[in-house]
Amino acid sequence: MELILRQDVQNLGFKDDIVNVKNGYGRNYLIPQGFAHLATSSAKKVLAENLKQRAHKEAKIVADAKATAEALKALEIKIAAKAGGEKLFGSITNIDIAAALAAAGQEIDRKFITSGIVKRTGKYFATVRLHRDVIVEVAYEIVAEKA
Numbered sequence: 001m002e003l004i005l006r007q008d009v010q011n012l013g014f015k016d017d018i019v020n021v022k023n024g025y026g027r028n029y030l031i032p033q034g035f036a037h038l039a040t041s042s043a044k045k046v047l048a049e050n051l052k053q054r055a056h057k058e059a060k061i062v063a064d065a066k067a068t069a070e071a072l073k074a075l076e077i078k079i080a081a082k083a084g085g086e087k088l089f090g091s092i093t094n095i096d097i098a099a100a101l102a103a104a105g106q107e108i109d110r111k112f113i114t115s116g117i118v119k120r121t122g123k124y125f126a127t128v129r130l131h132r133d134v135i136v137e138v139a140y141e142i143v144a145e146k147a
Contacts, residue, residue, distance in 0.1 A: 004038075125137045
């Protein structure tokens, strides 16, 4: 089944991509949830026209994303957490990284941050997707909180 995505879908594609999926996945999940619609010939023509008109706006968005990526690379992020030795009481997730970035002046939605669950102090990397073409690795350090 050929569908046009209305928004980004994890592990499938980005908005306005034409994707092939199994019939059940498209009919029972993507279409009812509003994530996609059928890729008929008229829908493909409308999509092509919209993409052509949006190309100039897209260039500015990519430039802004690249500028944000450079700013993120320059940041030194330290997250203080309660720890016993090297092991944390709890864990550090995307929510904590997003909060640390916000405190540093960069508002990034936690959905666009990918890092595993971290349970030890040390230096780690998180992947931040600012745009489909702009993905940046951000270094952060987890330090033990002073009592």
